[in-house]
Amino acid sequence: MQFDQLKRRDFIALLGGAAVWPMAARAQQAGKLPTIGFFSPRSAAAARRSVAALVQRLGELGWIEGRTVAIQYRWADEHDEQLAAIADEFARLKVDVIVTHATAPVRAAKQATAVIPIVFASAADPVSNGLVASLSRPGGNVTGISSLTVELAGKRLELLRELISSVHRLAIMSNADGPGAVREMADAQAAARTLGLEIVTSEIRRAEDIAPAFEALKGRADALYVVTDPLVNTNRIRINALALGARLPTMHGSRDYVEAGGLISYGPDVLSMYRRAAELVDKILRGAKPADIPVEQPTRFNLVVNLKTANALGLAIPEAFLARADQVIE
Numbered sequence: 001m002q003f004d005q006l007k008r009r010d011f012i013a014l015l016g017g018a019a020v021w022p023m024a025a026r027a028q029q030a031g032k033l034p035t036i037g038f039f040s041p042r043s044a045a046a047a048r049r050s051v052a053a054l055v056q057r058l059g060e061l062g063w064i065e066g067r068t069v070a071i072q073y074r075w076a077d078e079h080d081e082q083l084a085a086i087a088d089e090f091a092r093l094k095v096d097v098i099v100t101h102a103t104a105p106v107r108a109a110k111q112a113t114a115v116i117p118i119v120f121a122s123a124a125d126p127v128s129n130g131l132v133a134s135l136s137r138p139g140g141n142v143t144g145i146s147s148l149t150v151e152l153a154g155k156r157l158e159l160l161r162e163l164i165s166s167v168h169r170l171a172i173m174s175n176a177d178g179p180g181a182v183r184e185m186a187d188a189q190a191a192a193r194t195l196g197l198e199i200v201t202s203e204i205r206r207a208e209d210i211a212p213a214f215e216a217l218k219g220r221a222d223a224l225y226v227v228t229d230p231l232v233n234t235n236r237i238r239i240n241a242l243a244l245g246a247r248l249p250t251m252h253g254s255r256d257y258v259e260a261g262g263l264i265s266y267g268p269d270v271l272s273m274y275r276r277a278a279e280l281v282d283k284i285l286r287g288a289k290p291a292d293i294p295v296e297q298p299t300r301f302n303l304v305v306n307l308k309t310a311n312a313l314g315l316a317i318p319e320a321f322l323a324r325a326d327q328v329i330e
Helices: 002-019 023-029 048-060 080-093 103-112 150-163 179-194 207-217 230-234 236-245 255-259 270-285 307-313 319-324
Strands: 035-040 070-075 097-100 118-123 142-146 169-175 198-204 223-226 250-252 264-268 301-306 327-329
Touching (some): 035 048, 070 080, 118 270, 169 179, 179 198, 198 207, 223 236, 230 236, 236 307, 255 301, 301 319
Parallel strands (some): 169 198
Antiparallel strands (some): 264 301
16 A cells, blocks of 8 residues: 555656656657757857856756757857848747847847747847837847946946046047947936036947047047947957057946956946846746746946056056955956
8 A cells, every 4th residue: 555655656746747847858858959049249259258157057957058958159250240141040940049149139030030039148228229018028039138238327437437536528439320329328428417527429330430539539538438339349459459548548338348458347247147048048948938028137237447457547546446346357
């Protein structure tokens, strides 16, 4: 009798386990792993840490690359004209979910498929940019993590003014053809006015505009706010070199820019956003629909300071400010 009860309990436990058995394991038994199509407007080297965070978190959730899930990688290497072709390829391959970041790739993916779920690990103002209907109810086949790029402009300027109290004239450089960049520039201008700063706008549209833009800024600004944008990201090393040559301290929205020679950045913790994106992918692979998964906002933010750049500019960073930094580059 006890043996029969034991067998019955084992059988019930087996059924219960089957109900939550990962899709990957079931698919593997059928000979095909669920497939994630990841693509980036950047290079593999530039996105290395972000992708590692995504893959690590997927593994922690049971989606182990090559064993329980397959991941196809594509890189546009800063050539946005390739994004549509990459998205179309993933649509033809019928991957189970597409993961990307930034507005342009998400738009390309949306145009390529209205069926395959799309998760963005980072995108500025996804509602205004038409990626989702709303944060709470994204609708369609897209969800992800908003980067809050525009909303943080005021905080960045407060930090810049705290660090360099002598700043009175602020130059703001942005891509005039980037919708997100235009919105962030407007937000930065409003914040600058609140702080009583004189504003000098510097608009670029292509890489060839950068050097002339710095020539035009000579003697007209005390610091430079650089608006995050794919064009600017591609040319971040050059922009920071020219800013240093012009003796302009720079404020950025991402650690990548400070690692490329910028002075200071304040923005969302990108790696934690990619880990969270992995959790959204996990939900989708287990049956959830993107339309029902609210777009999330970052909860962790990083202040990064480049001491080497500060020394080159002759700036003394207060110890109290350095103590608040999440990363100090020496």
